[in-house]
């Protein structure tokens with residue numbers, strides 16, 4: 001039997017996967033579940049590609065490309081070279097080993113298997129003890145309305161290098177989707193102790209997860225501390241277009257804006273030490289959000305474990321406070 005999950009992390013791709021790896025090393029084996037954004041998924045060259053799920057899988061499996069943070073470390077590009085030679089679309093890089101995963105997933109989906117089952121099997125095959133769960137088995141697609149027209153996520157992010165100005169975001173298919181039973185079961189389980197929102201892009205990576213009907217309510221109903229790790233350091237994201245999108249949507253790129261974005265959901269926010277000002281603390285505390293501070297840049301494995309531990313500590317502090325308040329009240 002698999003061990004019961006004690007920590008659930010919500011994650012996008014590269015940045016989220018780094019924290020998920022740290023968390024996986026700070027909880028007992030098999031006690032972490034990662035609920036992953038599938039809004040970036042698309043059908044490319046006839047294959048179902050799920051970049052964030054694969055990034056989390058490869059990172060936890062120790063086979064991710066260390067500099068890129070996505071794709072495989074030990075990779076060849078024979079398929080890509082030949083595709084280019086034959087005039088096929090070459091803007092989205094698919095390595096030969098990575099390609100096998102997309103081919104297999106597409107085959108299994110066509111045979112009627114659920115994405116959740118496929119990812120669970122792949123996690124075992126990659127030696128990953130943590131659970132890697134899609135936010136839904138039904139396809140959901142993040143669509144960006146931009147000054148260059150409506151774009152599917154990978155066309156915006158990779159083909160157009162996130163240059164277009166974002167005006168609005170939609171999560172197509174979300175209203176007809178539901179979370180997998182495995183996710184609802186673990187949110188109802190008494191073993192769950194904390195939910196951590198990884199420092200992924202709130203708009204592109206975490207919001208699509210929260211857009212799945214029933215998920216936000218189920219997260220709150222779990223009655224465990226929910227901690228977000230801010231993706232901003234000194235008003236800028238380490239990687240990716242978070243601060244650019246915030247600016248385009250008319251939102252100031254600060255930890256307070258991140259807290260406001262997640263208001264009603266989170267109990268604590270872990271911020272970088274450079275953002276730890278008196279005004280920020282006061283604003284967060286006025287919103288009833290407990291603040292944790294640590295250097296949040298995750299370059300090394302030690303950094304990932306330290307940020308993970310700090311997020312878990314913040315959750316424990318909140319659990320103690322609420323137990324205390326409950327027993328006192």
Ligand code: FO1
Nearest residue numbers: 012013014040051052054070091092093158
């Ligand atoms: N990111 C890129 O910047 N360029 C690529 O060609 C690319 C290919 C790719 C293939 C498989 C995969 O799992 C991820 C890939 N990514 C690529 C990363 C991906 O676009 C993003 O990291 C996420 O979707 C954002 O979280």
